[in-house]
Amino acid sequence: MNTSNNKTYQQNVIIPNPLGFHARPATQLSKLVKKLDAPVFLENSDGKRANTRKMFExxxxxxxxxxxxxxxxxxxxxxxxVVKAIASGLGDDLSPAKGNPAKDSQSKLLWQPQGDIICHQGVAASDGLVIGKIMHYRQQHFALPDTVGTVAEETAAFRRALQAAEETIEAMRQAASEKASADQSEIFAAHLSLLDDKDMVADTITLITQGENAAKAYKKVSDTRIAELSAVDNANIAARATDVRDVRNHVMNALLGIDARQFHVKAPVIICAEDLTPSDTARLKPEQVLAIITALGGPTSHSAIIARGMGMPAVVALGNKIRAIPDGSTLVIDGNAGRVYVNPSDEQLTSAQQAKEKLQAALAKNWARRMEAGQTADGTLINISANVNHPEDVPAALDLGAEGVGLMRTEFLYLERDCIPDEEVQEKTYRAMAQAMQGKPLIIRTLDIGGDKEVDYLGLAHEDNAFLGIRGIRLCFERPDLFIPQLRAICRVAKDFDNIHLMFPMIGKFSDWQRAKALLDDVREEIGAPVFPVGVMVEVPSAALLANSLAKHVDFFSIGTNDLTQYTLAMDRMHPLLANQADAVHPAVLCLINITAQAAAKHDKWVGVCGGAAGDKDAAKLLVGLGVRELSVPAPQVATIKAVLRHYTLSELQTLAQKALALGGAVAVRELLKAHH
Known part of the structure; x- marks a missing residue:
């Protein structure tokens, strides 16, 4: 097996991932092995071998x-x-996969029709009951040019298209990171890895050197990969062919100068397709699309994940028979049971409408109360705010019930530009945010570049461990040319709006606070702005341990549970082996939150949480029980978190939190939370 003199090592390992070794764990493994000093291969039971650095293999x-x-x-x-990484699941949830939703669909029916009706059984992918007209969506086809430039010209065109596709996918990843979920963001991160596949690039350039133009060459190579994946005898992995098709479409659009496809309809419709790519699904607008039904796909497909994140009912794996349903036909979609009913009678339509109204009435209870103040069952007020970065997103957040913006990430002003935003640009954005808030509090976090957020044009030195290097407030101290203009812009807005709050990230020492606050005060006095609330983020364990000293001086604390968790547990939250263990409900993390909350209460200050744990329905209960009085979450989760907290008294949540503090690990805490309903 090894023809060289070097010794070869091998070891068997069982794939623990409930959905198989699909794109996301493959992406994580590929990233991991690129950092190792030797090639690593995997071989399946049929003797087929793959280089772990190559996603498609x-x-x-x-x-x-x-x-x-x-x-x-x-x-x-x-x-x-690599063996340990695979055994860990590479970030996947290793809980047993749920059974086929179609098997127990009878007990999940949202509507039971009476009389004869055409019914197509598929697989439930996203819950909900809708009634509407069908509109067929066809896969994108490309008219390929016959003209061929020189090899240099075609290669350059291909490189430009790859760059354009990368920028498009990265923008979608950032949008998902800001407005959706980590799962959705990871989907587009996996797409970036597919785009960067060295073999596909090399094969395309080979065809170009043989006389093909860039468009024909890339399409031929990508279509071959799509066919290979589609033929894999594993539904979850075969579904990744859709991801490759998605990446291919981005590159082809760039090569041919085609704008991304958009949906334009006069009235909301039910989209029917052979399959939808994640990008197609992410571009859908809820006001235009009632539901999605597809002939192919599965409940774990990336499009299904995005549909669930958008709250859009979806049924997949219905088979090609649904493609024969005439455009404009009336359908009833039961997303719970995975059923599609075609052309119901008037009586059936009335019955379905009644079932839909009954379901909506139940869901509307939480929605109707979304504008109420967040509070526990016994009336303890808990401010439920939203994480919002852009002024144009504020109205939607307020309409969803947000009581403020608990985190405005100002680094997006840098990440979305190719040059440093000057003081005027920043002031315009902060002013628009403050005005859009209608008097509700706006908490602006000063620049937090570094770690997982890099900005090439800033010319920052490469760091082997960026999370422990020059990031957050440390970078601001090193680069006053970035920090002072930002403080000036914020203070200029604070002269005209009394809802401005400011917080400094990555405070690790009391002297960090003193230095940052002194710089702010100098700027504020120079501009003539009034005193406004200033706090610190608790992301570093030392900040929590110094909370009693800090609480005497700060106006509030905001806990960033993502960073606090990784620094407390010494687990990189981006690490493929450790990410799924970096859980904010670990008792060690909860202990630091408890210390912070007690120090704040002692000095009559308040504590908020703007990390991922705030939007976790179970973790939110623990946070309130520990003394947190503000939770900043993705805007669509505001009503849900409010509804959860209304079910429990403060004393019940305090008892729950104390039990969690006494446990030995995150798994035990999750079991406690699972039993607490």
Whole structure:
């Protein structure tokens, strides 16, 4: 097996991922092995081998849950690292996969029609009951040019298209990160890895050198990959062909100068397609699309994940028979049961409408109360705010019940530009945010660049461990040319709006606070702005441990649970082996939150949380029980978090929190939370 003199090591490992070795764990493994000092290969039971640095080769192995795969390397250390990574699940939830939703669909029916009706059974992908007209959506086809430039011209055109596609996908990833969920953001991160596949790039350039133009060459290579994945005998992995098609479409659009496809309809419709790419789904507007039904796909497809995140009912894997339903036909979609009913009678339509209204009435209870103040069952007020970065997103957040903006990430002013935003640009944005808030509090976080957020044009030195390097307030101290203009812009707005709050990120020492506050006070006095609330983020364990000293001086604390968790547990939240263990409900993290809350209460200050734990329905209960009085969450989660807290008294949540503090790990806490309903 090894023809060189080097010794080869190998070890078997079982694939633990309930959905098999699909795109996201493959992406994480590919990233991991690129940092190792030796190649590592995987070999399936049929003897097919894949280089772990190559996404398509990994997916082509068709590794299902429970498959035994052999890890092979000339480095014992690299082999051990990969075996442990695979065994850990590479960030996947290793809870047993749920059964086929169609098997127990009868108990999940949202509507039971009487009499004969055409019914197509598929797989439930996103819950809901809707009635509407069908509109067929066809896959994108490309008219390929026959003209061919020189090899240099075609290669350059291909490189430009790759860059344009990367920028488009990165923009979608950032939008998902800001407005949706980590799952959705990871989907587009996986797409970036697919785009960066070195073999696909090399194969395309080879065809170009053989006389093909860039468009024909790339389409031929990508279509081959799509066909290979579609043929894999594993539904979850075969579904990744849609992801490759999505990436292909971005590149082809750039090569051919085509704008991304948009949906234009006069009235909301039910979209019917053979399949939808994640980008197609993300571009759908809820006001235009009632539901999605597809012939292919599965409940774990990336489009299904995005549909669930948008609250859009979806049924997948219905088969090609649905493609024969005439445009304009009336459908009833039961997203819970995975059923599609075609052309109901008048009586059936009335019955379905009644069922829909009954369901909506139940859901509307939470929606109707979204504008009420967040509070526990016994009336303890809990401010439920939203994480919002852009002024144009504020009205929607307020309409969803947000009581303020608990986190405005100002680094997006930098990430979305190719040059440093000057004082005037920043002031315009902060002023628009403050005005849009209608008097509700706006908490602006000063620049937090570094770690996982890089800005090439700032010319920052590369750091081997950026999360422990020059980031947050440390960067602001090193770069007053960035920090002072931002403080000036904020203070200029604070002269005219009394809802401005400011907080400094990555405070690790009391002297950090003193220095930052002194710089702010100098700027504020120079501009003539009034005193306004200023706080610090608790992201570093030292800040929590110094909370009693800080609480004497700050106006509030805002806990960033994402960073606090990774620094407390010494687990990189981006690490493929450790990310799924970096849980903010770990008792060690809860202990630091408890220390912070007690110090704040002692000095009559308040504590908020703007990290991911705030929007976690279970974790939110613990946070309130520990003394947190403000939760800043993604805007669509505001009503849900308010509804959860209304079910419990403060004393009940305090008792729950104390029980969690006494446990030994995050898994035990999650079990406690699961039993608490």
């Amino acid at each position: 990994l997916l082509g192995l068709g590794l299902a849950s429970g498959s035994v795969v052999t890890v092979i390397s000339e480095s014992q250390e690299a082999l051990t690292t």
